[in-house]
Amino acid sequence: MHKVALISLKGYREWTESLGPRREHIIQQTQAKLQADLWRTFTAIGALPHHFRHDFFIALTTNIDEVSVTRAVEKIARKSPVPVEHCTGVGDTPYEAYLNCGEDRAKEQGGLAAVAHMDVVNSSEVTKSNGPLKIYLEILDLLNNLARRCRNVGCLAFYLGGDNIALFLPNAESIREAVDGLSVPVRVGVGVAKRPYNAFVKATRGLDHLRSLGKIGVKIVR
Numbered sequence: 001m002h003k004v005a006l007i008s009l010k011g012y013r014e015w016t017e018s019l020g021p022r023r024e025h026i027i028q029q030t031q032a033k034l035q036a037d038l039w040r041t042f043t044a045i046g047a048l049p050h051h052f053r054h055d056f057f058i059a060l061t062t063n064i065d066e067v068s069v070t071r072a073v074e075k076i077a078r079k080s081p082v083p084v085e086h087c088t089g090v091g092d093t094p095y096e097a098y099l100n101c102g103e104d105r106a107k108e109q110g111g112l113a114a115v116a117h118m119d120v121v122n123s124s125e126v127t128k129s130n131g132p133l134k135i136y137l138e139i140l141d142l143l144n145n146l147a148r149r150c151r152n153v154g155c156l157a158f159y160l161g162g163d164n165i166a167l168f169l170p171n172a173e174s175i176r177e178a179v180d181g182l183s184v185p186v187r188v189g190v191g192v193a194k195r196p197y198n199a200f201v202k203a204t205r206g207l208d209h210l211r212s213l214g215k216i217g218v219k220i221v222r
Contacts, residue, residue: 001062001091001092001109001110001111002060002062002090002092002093002094002096002097002111002170003060003061003062003064003088003089003090003097003108004059004060004061004089004097004098004101005059005073005086005088005089006056006058006087006088006089006098007038007056007057007058007059007076007084007085007086008055008056008084008085009080009082009083009084010082010083011083012055012081012082013055014082015081015082031051034079035051035054037075037076037079038051038057038059038076041072041075041076042059042072044072045064045068045069045071045072046195046196046197047060047064047069047072047195047196047197048060048113048115048166048168048197048200050158050166057076058098058156059072060168061088061196062109062111062113062196063109063110063113063194063195063196064195064196069086069088070086073086087101088101089101089102089103090103092154092170093154093155093170094154094156094168094169094170095150095151095153095155095156098156112192112193112194112199113168113192113194113195113199114169114170114171114172114199115166115167115190115191115199115200115202115203116166116167116175116178116190116191116203117160117165117166117188117189117190117191117203117204117206118164118165118166118179118186118188118189119164119165119186119207119211120135120139120142120184120185121184121185121187121216122185123135123138123162123163138184139163139165140159141183142182142186143157143159143165145182145183146165146167146178146179149178150167150178152177153170153174153177153178154174155167155168155169155170155178156168166200166203169190171192172190175188175218175220176218179218185216187207187210187216187217188207188210188217188218188219189202189204189207189219190206190218190219190221191204191205191220191221191222192221192222202222203221205221206219206220206221207219
C-alpha cells in the first residue's frame with residue numbers, strides 16, 4: 001500500500017498576476033523558499049517530497065501518520081503567499097495513490113516504500129567537452145520517457161537537478177521495467193524502507209556504490 005500527499009497553493013496564479021509585469025524575480029524567489037521549506041518539513045517526518053508546477057507539490061508519505069503530514073503542510077502554509085490545501089491518496093502503486101487523492105482512505109497504512117535515485121552515465125565528461133545544454137536536453141527527454149513508462153509501471157518520476165532523477169516505485173523490482181531499453185546509459189540505486197526518505201537514502205547509497213565501481217545498472221539496497 002502506497003500513500004501520497006498532494007499539496008496545492010490556492011489562488012497562486014491570481015497572486016502572481018497581482019504583482020504586475022515586473023514580477024518574475026519575486027515569483028522565482030518565492031518558489032525557491034517554498035521548495036526549501038517543503039524538503040525541510042517533509043523529510044523531517046520521513047516523507048519524500050517534490051514539486052510539480054511549484055503551485056502543486058507531492059510527497060510520498062507511505063507509513064507517515066496523517067497528523068504529521070497535516071502539520072508539515074501547515075508549516076508550508078505559514079510561508080506561502082496564498083492559502084495551502086492538501087489531499088491524501090492511497091493505492092497499490094504511487095501512481096494509483098496519486099490518482100486516488102481525496103478518497104477517504106488516508107488512515108490506511110502498511111507495506112514498504114521503494115524509491116529510485118538515477119543518474120546518466122558519463123554526463124560530467126560530456127558537460128566538460130560540450131557544455132551543459134546537451135546533457136540538460138537529454139535529461140528532459142529521459143524524464144519525459146520515464147514519465148510515460150510510469151503510467152504502465154505505476155511509478156512517478158521527478159527531476160532532481162544535475163543529471164539526477166528520482167522515482168517513486170511500486171516495488172524495487174519494478175525499476176527494471178521502467179529503465180529497460182532506455183536510449184541513454186543510466187545507473188540506478190533503489191532503496192526499500194518503511195519510510196520514504198529512508199528509502200531514498202538507501203537508494204542514494206546504492207547509486208554511490210555503482211559510481212564508485214564505475215558500473216552501469218541497478219543496485220537495490222534493502
